[in-house]
Structure formats: structure tokens, C-alpha cells
Amino acid sequence: GQQLNQSPQSMFIQEGEDVSMNCTSSSIFNTWLWYKQDPGEGPVLLIALYKAGELTSNGRLTAQFGITRKDSFLNISASIPSDVGIYFCAGQVGAGGGADGLTFGKGTHLIIQP
Amino acid sequence: DTAVSQTPKYLVTQMGNDKSIKCEQNLGHDTMYWYKQDSKKFLKIMFSYNNKELIINETVPNRFSPKSPDKAHLNLHINSLELGDSAVYFCASSLGLEETQYFGPGTRLLVL
Numbered sequence: 001g002q003q004l005n006q007s008p009q010s011m012f013i014q015e016g017e018d019v020s021m022n023c024t025s026s027s028i029f030n031t032w033l034w035y036k037q038d039p040g041e042g043p044v045l046l047i048a049l050y051k052a053g054e055l056t057s058n059g060r061l062t063a064q065f066g067i068t069r070k071d072s073f074l075n076i077s078a079s080i081p082s083d084v085g086i087y088f089c090a091g092q093v094g095a096g097g098g099a100d101g102l103t104f105g106k107g108t109h110l111i112i113q114p
Numbered sequence: 115d116t117a118v119s120q121t122p123k124y125l126v127t128q129m130g131n132d133k134s135i136k137c138e139q140n141l142g143h144d145t146m147y148w149y150k151q152d153s154k155k156f157l158k159i160m161f162s163y164n165n166k167e168l169i170i171n172e173t174v175p176n177r178f179s180p181k182s183p184d185k186a187h188l189n190l191h192i193n194s195l196e197l198g199d200s201a202v203y204f205c206a207s208s209l210g211l212e213e214t215q216y217f218g219p220g221t222r223l224l225v226l
Contacts, residue, residue, distance in 0.1 A: 106155070
């Protein structure tokens with residue numbers, strides 16, 4: 001089946017630093033999604049990308065859908081303590097997240113040192 | 115107001131037992147899903163239901179059976195529980211087959 005390679009696996013940064021993580025795939029996805037999971041909670045959608053080359057922002061978060069449709073990155077600017085958590089990329093062959101389910105990356109654990 | 119809710123949040127049981135996990139969404143969505151998250155936090159799709167019809171079943175053992183009494187509910191029944199079934203199970207829903215998925219808070223299953 002399809003696999004997503006997400007990196008880095010974990011990040012230890014200082015508060016205020018910028019963060020960058022990415023996902024690559026061996027096959028094409030038509031939708032890329034970024035989720036955040038806090039301890040004891042379910043994944044929460046951060047950004048959805050539906051078009052190759054698309055660059056989308058949500059506050060301090062910026063994500064891009066790679067032009068080849070095989071990769072995506074997520075940047076977080078000026079990190080704050082509440083950014084701590086696990087960030088997952090997810091790819092979807094369908095146009096928006098439908099019947100074939102989401103393929104998830106293995107997550108990036110973000111730890112922020114005050 | 116909880117959009118996607120699951121019960122129970124924690125479930126501890128013995129090997130060989132049969133258990134059910136319930137999921138409800140109040141978003142008016144047509145499609146619901148079950149995902150399994152293992153101890154390494156890897157999330158994998160198990161099932162999806164669209165208008166009460168099973169759409170996919172990703173190599174999940176037939177001990178797992180999703181049941182949807184109506185569009186707002188998708189329950190997961192597990193027979194003859196095994197140690198390897200221990201994981202966090204997430205329910206999700208989407209407006210339709212082409213829409214973004216929203217996740218519930220998860221059910222933490224521990225099989226002893």
C-alpha cells in the first residue's frame with residue numbers, strides 16, 4: 001500500500017523558533033492534510049491542501065502541496081508552548097478525503113523548551 | 115458541543131472477550147470511519163461507511179465488525195479480543211466522500 005515518509009520524527013526546539021516538517025510519498029496524492037494530536041485527544045485538522053502547488057496559511061502555520069503531488073511541508077513560525085504535540089501529514093487519493101480513507105505519516109513529535 | 119464523540123474513552127478487558135465501541139457524530143455527515151492508532155502512534159484506516167454502506171475494509175480481521183444503526187452512528191464490535199488489539203481507536207466523519215475528515219477523541223483499548 002501507499003506509504004508516507006514524514007520527517008523529522010521528533011524536534012526539540014526553543015520557544016520562538018520556527019519549525020519545518022515534511023512528508024514525501026512514493027505515489028501521487030490529490031489531497032494533502034496536516035493534523036495535530038495533543039496527548040489524550042484525537043487528531044485535529046490544521047490545514048487542507050487540494051491543489052498541486054497550493055500554499056496555504058492558517059495563522060502561524062503555512063503548508064504547501066508539492067508540485068509533483070508527492071510531497072508537502074508544514075512550517076510553524078515563532079513557536080509557542082501550546083504548539084507541543086504530534087503533527088501528522090495525511091494523503092488522500094480522492095479529491096477531498098473520501099472513501100479510500102487517509103494514509104498517515106508516522107508523525108513529528110514537537111517538543112518546545114522554554 | 116461535541117462534534118464526534120466516542121464511548122467509552124477507556125476500555126480494559128480480558129483476552130477472548132467481545133466488546134463494542136460506540137461513535138456518534140452530530141455534524142450531519144454522511145460518511146464515518148474507524149482508524150486504529152498503535153503504540154508507535156501510527157494511524158491506519160480500518161473501515162468507512164457511507165449512507166450505511168461499508169465502503170472499504172483494509173485487511174482488518176473479521177473479528178472486527180462495524181455496525182451503523184443510522185447515519186449519525188458507527189459502532190465497532192470486536193469479537194474474541196487478542197493482545198494485539200490493544201491500541202487507540204478513533205472514529206471520524208466527513209460530510210461526504212469528497213470532504214475533510216474530523217476525528218473523535220479516541221477509545222483506549224487495553225487487552226490483558
